[in-house]
Amino acid sequence: MTTTRSPNISATSLTLLLLLSVAVAAAAAAAAAAATVVERKEGCSPSSCGPVQVISYPFRLKDDPIHCGDPNYEITCNSNNLPLLQISSSNYFVAHISYENATIRVVGAGFATSSGGCSGGSPALSSYPQSAYYKVVDRSVATFVNCSEKVQKDKYRPIPCLSRNRSFVYVTSGPSVGDVAPSCSFSSMVPTPYDITSRGVDVFRALQQGFSLNWTPVRMTTSKFIRGCLKEAERYYPWEERRRKSMITWVIYPFQIEKELLDCMNPNSYITDSSTPYVPSSVMYRFMVALIVSIDVAALLTVIALLGRFIFAPLSVCAFLAYDLWKLLVPVDIVEKFLQKHQTLAPTRYSYTDIVAMTGHFKEKLGQGGFGAVFKGRLPGGFQVAVKILSSSKCVDGEDFISEVSTLGTIHHLNVVRLVGFCSEGPRRALVYEFMPNGSLDKYIFPSSSGTGRRFTREKLNEIALGVARGIDYLHRGCDARILHFDIKPHNVLLDRNLNPKVSDFGLAKLYPKDYSVVSACAARGTIGYMAPELVSRTFGLVSYKSDVYSFGMLLMEMAGGRRNVDVQAEDSSRAYYPSWIYDQLEQRERAEKLEIIGGGGAGAAVRIDDVETKLSKVGLWCIQMRSSDRPSMSEVVEMLEADGDTLAMPPKPFSDASRTITLRQSCNVASSAATELSVISERSDDTISPRSE
Incomplete structure (x- = not known):
């Protein structure tokens, strides 16, 4: 049976991904979390792979549902339809499983593919399996040593197919590596049910028979089950497929993960039998639903707070300022239209800052009229002027201001006062005349x-x-x-x-x-x-x-x-x-x-x-x-x-x-x-x- 393995993602990484992604559409995530899960009602039927016809608890194939078997006893069915078990970073092929005796016979990968003897080539040597979940049953050990000189000992059997030039490989049945000859060094140790040093025993054929291990099944804990559900949820939407999809896939992906996670943890999704190692409780399921909804709501509030702080708040301030400016400019609109239409007028347009500067902050007042006060001022060249500050209450629509500028701005006569300039900034308006010293x-x-x-x-x-x-x-x-x-x-x-x-x-x-x-x-x-x-x-x-x-x-x-x-x-x-x-x-x-x-x-x-x-x-x-x-x-x-x-x-x-x-x-x-x-x-x-x- 051929299987496809998606990349493993740790529970921590996947949790962070969830927290970051649910911010995009947290409300939809909450709905997905609270929705009724699709009932799979999957049992844990035994699986098979190659010579092993029955693979059941505590063992499971890699593609089996998470609730079937223990992840620590996971078997992979390779491309040659051979069951492969990884122990202590070494691969072993499973030859037989005895559920009655709780033993499993495995063969080192190098020996399983060798045709036997030196004529079959030099097989890769497997190391001695060490794991908390397995215990070696066979007492004999085939110890391989690499020597720089030939060794003449009865218990040292040469392995010609592994020897090269001045390097001589021997196999012995010593229980420890401390008894090796002075010119030799330890290479590897392989458990075996046979005494390798006995005459008539073919070393490679003996190793091809494999060795037996006892397993000690451990009941699956809640934390292991949750981590397994996370892995299974990610398996439904692997990284390779998601990377090739559109942006909408990235948005929907967290919600799909949440849905699969809750489906996996829903106790109604399982058929309980003797082969089921773990079934989640309804209390834990409700707790996970509440937890996911809380995370989504918290993410939603965080996003709203961030949007409000960095987007909505500045937009509100800008809108308020724009509205305030609009209210400020509405009564001035008629004035600005007039000034734009008569840009060629002789009078100079001053800013209000210029008006303040030329009057010395309105230091010398010449008089008070119905339309505002008049102050004495001085232009940068020393030319004296009279500055009339128009009262905002007297010129709301700007008509009087327009009359003054349009009239004096187009005429020059000895007996008509000359308008030097004007100011119009919002409601602040002023007229600058030539100064009449005699009043x-x-x-x-x-x-x-x-x-x-x-x-x-x-x-x-x-x-x-x-x-x-x-x-x-x-x-x-x-x-x-x-x-x-x-x-x-x-x-x-x-x-x-x-x-x-x-x-x-x-x-x-x-x-x-x-x-x-x-x-x-x-x-x-x-x-x-x-x-x-x-x-x-x-x-x-x-x-x-x-x-x-x-x-x-x-x-x-x-x-x-x-x-x-x-x-x-x-x-x-x-x-x-x-x-x-x-x-x-x-x-x-x-x-x-x-x-x-x-x-x-x-x-x-x-x-x-x-x-x-x-x-x-x-x-x-x-x-x-x-x-x-x-x-x-x-x-x-x-x-x-x-x-x-x-x-x-x-x-x-x-x-x-x-x-x-x-x-x-x-x-x-x-x-x-x-x-x-x-x-x-x-x-x-x-x-x-x-x-x-x-």
């Missing part, structure tokens, strides 16, 4: 808390008014797109080192095509007291660039009077609203001058008004007409300011008493224009905005 215009046209008057001469005041008008006119006509400021007031007019005015703060500005403008209701905003009436109620007209003209007119009135337009604390109620009061004074003077020309005399106005105040007041009164269509364009305003004040015609009265009362109470009755619903409006004229054709 804003309101510090010079209004009396200070100490009671001192204005610091400008009347000529300088006219120059400043003309410079502001030119700046606004440039915004309306000089750029590629019409820019509506919507927040002209003294605070937004800055003065450089030479007291040249510059229009600033374009947070409310809007860009529109030159030939057309559409202002949405939610886009129109401004400052109470400078807002055009149409921004409050549609009954006063249409929202257009004329709204900036109205705001500039209110600015001119304050520059002309050197005071706020509305002074509710004025002793004379007629002076509470300066535009109304100055109009009455100018009208009285005009009437007086006409009477003087007609009648040849007459009194002048009750109050002395100089020429600059008269000129600025007339232009301002033209600008603050209640209906936008009655106001001049900014180019016409510039021409008025450049002309002689005496040539300016007296404007119509821009308000009635009722409208003056409304103006005095605007701060109480009008909420911010951002909350006021306005109409979508356009105008048509040479410098006005034409409506879109349908």
Whole structure:
């Protein structure tokens, strides 16, 4: 009978392999462990091999089930169909087994294949068998010695077929090797039932008869049985076959091993008879099932812990950071799209670290506005700048920031403040302007808390008014797109080192095509007291660039009077609203001058008004007409300011008493224009905005 032997794997190695492999699919392993085993119901029928017809307990063939026979008495059936038994690292062929006497007769492998005598060649000599499981029965021993000289002794029988040149081989029956001749050395000892030294005894034929051994069968222990089951389980899935299979085989292999192991240890898989040396108990089987399930669960938890620590935890952190970054970038998306679209803008984009460095960690604060604080800074070249840090609560959607950058980033004019750079990093945004050392215009046209008057001469005041008008006119006509400021007031007019005015703060500005403008209701905003009436109620007209003209007119009135337009604390109620009061004074003077020309005399106005105040007041009164269509364009305003004040015609009265009362109470009755619903409006004229054709 021909058998195939798979490589032996130790129990320790196989256990480690199980522990490492079950981590891939531990749940499936647990299911396989708990599944009902396939009942083999195998008995232990006697086996046979060559001359030995009955091989049963304690002997077993190598391919017999593990529960049949003792592994220590394992016999291999070789390719020649001869039973081979290994004892003390030497191979012996089994000639006969006597179960009644518990003896087994074996023959050394070299003698079993020899035809006998020296004519049959030189057989390989087997050593004396020494094993804890066998005991030699025969008392005689054939001792082979190798001598350098010929020995002339009766008990030394020469073996010519083994002798070579000066090496002489003899056989003797001495029980020990201590009696050998001085020129001889021990070679091997072979048990034999015959006295080799007797005459007439053929040495090789006697050795071919073999010798007898007694066995002492030992009942199989649980540990031996488990190790045997592991070997048997591995035998069903040998390494050579697994190595040639796909990766899925490597994954399934541990579970197949577990299934075969439990099948082997299942007591219901065996038929108990007298030839069965060991049958596992049901308690041990349940224990092994629990042990395997515990190992699989522990492996599963270990894998989950490792995956959670090195994969899921980093992925969770990354997901959280990505979500946090996404939330951070969502309100900035509109800003980033604008900045990417206008990469050719002149202003430089700075990082927030640059902003901190140029302001010296926000050391010197210049002021605080509605949209953030302004700090003094310095660029690396020594150029002084003003850095406005926008409040995140005021620019959630980034529209004001975009308005400022898109407006100032595309224009360059003597009377418009220059945007040096900007910063946009998440919710942190800043605008970097050229530094205006003389501050804003309101510090010079209004009396200070100490009671001192204005610091400008009347000529300088006219120059400043003309410079502001030119700046606004440039915004309306000089750029590629019409820019509506919507927040002209003294605070937004800055003065450089030479007291040249510059229009600033374009947070409310809007860009529109030159030939057309559409202002949405939610886009129109401004400052109470400078807002055009149409921004409050549609009954006063249409929202257009004329709204900036109205705001500039209110600015001119304050520059002309050197005071706020509305002074509710004025002793004379007629002076509470300066535009109304100055109009009455100018009208009285005009009437007086006409009477003087007609009648040849007459009194002048009750109050002395100089020429600059008269000129600025007339232009301002033209600008603050209640209906936008009655106001001049900014180019016409510039021409008025450049002309002689005496040539300016007296404007119509821009308000009635009722409208003056409304103006005095605007701060109480009008909420911010951002909350006021306005109409979508356009105008048509040479410098006005034409409506879109349908």
